[in-house]
Amino acid sequence: MSNATVKPESDKDAYLRVEGLKAYYGDSYIVQDVSFSINEGEIVALLGRNGAGKTSTLRAIARAASPELRSGSIWLNGVGLHEMQDYEAALAGVQLVPEDRRIIPGLTVEENLDIACIAGSSGWSYERIYELFPRLKERRRQEGITLSGGEQQMLAIGRALARDIKLLLLDEPYEGLAPVVRHDIENALIEVKNTGITTILVEQNAVAALRLSDSALILDTGEIVYSGTAAEVLQNEELRHEYLAI
Numbered sequence: 445m446s447n448a449t450v451k452p453e454s455d456k457d458a459y460l461r462v463e464g465l466k467a468y469y470g471d472s473y474i475v476q477d478v479s480f481s482i483n484e485g486e487i488v489a490l491l492g493r494n495g496a497g498k499t500s501t502l503r504a505i506a507r508a509a510s511p512e513l514r515s516g517s518i519w520l521n522g523v524g525l526h527e528m529q530d531y532e533a534a535l536a537g538v539q540l541v542p543e544d545r546r547i548i549p550g551l552t553v554e555e556n557l558d559i560a561c562i563a564g565s566s567g568w569s570y571e572r573i574y575e576l577f578p579r580l581k582e583r584r585r586q587e588g589i590t591l592s593g594g595e596q597q598m599l600a601i602g603r604a605l606a607r608d609i610k611l612l613l614l615d616e617p618y619e620g621l622a623p624v625v626r627h628d629i630e631n632a633l634i635e636v637k638n639t640g641i642t643t644i645l646v647e648q649n650a651v652a653a654l655r656l657s658d659s660a661l662i663l664d665t666g667e668i669v670y671s672g673t674a675a676e677v678l679q680n681e682e683l684r685h686e687y688l689a690i
């Protein structure tokens with residue numbers, strides 16, 4: 445975790461290179477000329493106050509229809525995501541785990557995983573996902589929406605891993621979780637990182653996110669105001685106070 449990992453936008457060798465992203469909800473200019481680049485296999489914390497534009501930035505990278513990306517480019521290992529739609533970005537390896545987790549009602553844990561594989565995508569086997577999250581294995585015949593919040597988060601991450609994934613976009617995975625459950629998720633994310641998958645982690649619990657991350661980006665009113673190592677943010681009281689209220 446010691447290398448400086450958020451690179452200047454000009455770094456053509458970066459694994460993910462985001463350049464000049466401008467995204468709108470109608471006339472509202474929300475993602476304001478966002479540029480950054482990150483290395484393969486890193487966890488990057490994307491932080492900022494409520495309403496700073498973190499979710500919108502993740503959604504723009506995942507190529508959600510809203511907010512509308514009006515300019516900028518997104519390169520994942522040399523593949524341009526900016527001209528794709530969400531399903532094409534998913535096929536290219538981008539998986540967004542949204543804040544509300546989107547567990548499908550009426551389906552068991554395993555059927556929720558089946559849904560991820562409908563497109564024939566060859567990601568992690570169920571066995572491997574269950575090794576990462578043994579609690580999902582115990583509950584694989586249980587309806588997904590009856591799981592606890594932490595278990596639902598595990599299922600949402602497991603479902604992303606069941607696809608052929610290169611870039612994991614996590615929106616507030618620790619929300620509402622007790623520390624002990626959060627630790628289970630953190631340990632799983634370290635294992636995921638060790639397989640070479642790149643992760644962008646949006647989290648209100650900035651300290652927890654920074655402890656897990658190699659590097660950090662801070663957004664303020666839709667603009668990147670800081671990029672550097674996670675350790676630097678943890679040590680910089682002024683920065684934490686001004687932008688993260690911690």
Ligand SMILES: Nc1ncnc2c1ncn2[C@@H]1O[C@H](COP(=O)(O)OP(=O)(O)OP(=O)(O)O)[C@@H](O)[C@H]1O
Nearest residue numbers: 469472474492493494495496497498499500501510
């Ligand atoms: N669908 C939408 N239509 C219009 N404005 C939106 C929409 N979604 C978000 N916004 C606005 O865009 C801005 C950024 O929101 P976003 O959810 O990206 O911020 P955030 O940093 O993720 O916030 P939080 O930490 O509260 O989740 C906010 O001002 C928000 O009100």
